[in-house]
Amino acid sequence: MAAERIFSWREDDTQRGGKPPSLTDKAYRRIRENIVERSLEPGHDFTEAELAKNLEMSKTPVREALGRLQMEGFVQAIPRRGYMVTPLHMSSIRDLFAFRALVDGEAAALAARKISTEQSDELKALLEASEQSAPRARPDATEIARMILIDNAFHEIIAIASRNERLHRCIVGVLREFERFYHIEASHPEFYGSDFVGHTDVYAAIAAGDPETARVTMHAHLESSRQVLIKGITEGGAEEGAQSAWL
Structure with missing residues (x-):
């Protein structure tokens, strides 16, 4: 079985239909983009409530998105403080x-x-x-x-x-x-x-x-x-x- 392509770069590939993204997917993409583009710099700390407010989204999809990003190593949970964009030394x-x-x-x-x-x-x-x-x-x-x-x-x-x-x-x-x-x-x-x-x-x-x-x-x-x-x-x-x- 052929491997599933992840990075589709041609317009005809990227415009193919599929199920619409969930609110969690949207939150994940926006937070991740902010980290990749360095709007959220390495070492920056924030709370779930602050991020939800900035994204104009509810806390639930933001919390779920942060869980995914934590597993991928993009953010770290800080007990009693919130989260930090993972520093890369x-x-x-x-x-x-x-x-x-x-x-x-x-x-x-x-x-x-x-x-x-x-x-x-x-x-x-x-x-x-x-x-x-x-x-x-x-x-x-x-x-x-x-x-x-x-x-x-x-x-x-x-x-x-x-x-x-x-x-x-x-x-x-x-x-x-x-x-x-x-x-x-x-x-x-x-x-x-x-x-x-x-x-x-x-x-x-x-x-x-x-x-x-x-x-x-x-x-x-x-x-x-x-x-x-x-x-x-x-x-x-x-x-x-x-x-x-x-x-």
Whole structure:
């Protein structure tokens, strides 16, 4: 059975019908967007009542949404105080990138042997879409959301091409965590140097059919992203209070 796609990036895919989202789903998406876009900064604390008021929603869907976000690691419950947006310190960033190198590297190696023509063609289409959505000086939230979707779809297709469903599910979860970083990276396109190893390099390695080259290239791509993120945090002009939540 084919793996279920999570990140649909084409308009004809994203506009397909389905059951309408519940109030909890709506609350979850709005809170998560605020965290990803850093309207709610790492380390920011709040109460359920405050958040419900800001969202103009009742407490029940907000409480249920916060439960989901807590399980995903986006927020932490603080006894007798409320919640906090989970801080991400340098040690956490290091651990996340190390873990992602393991799973994405393995997916790339497997995809080099198993990718289908259809999947390869979709990766090429995503490369073209990436060119159209390349980071420019201070892209707005809509542009960044589009870049995130394209990036997620690219890595998910590789995960699906590995033909390992557990690996696919794991990579989808890690991609969702990494969305918190993307706004920092994309907001500083000057940090993308000529030596950045990007999706084009990853695709070429997979298309060549060499598993170890694909694995090494994926590792190099993730290391390039890590370096851009660290520059964004340390040199990107973040406010002192916000920056301390990352460091």
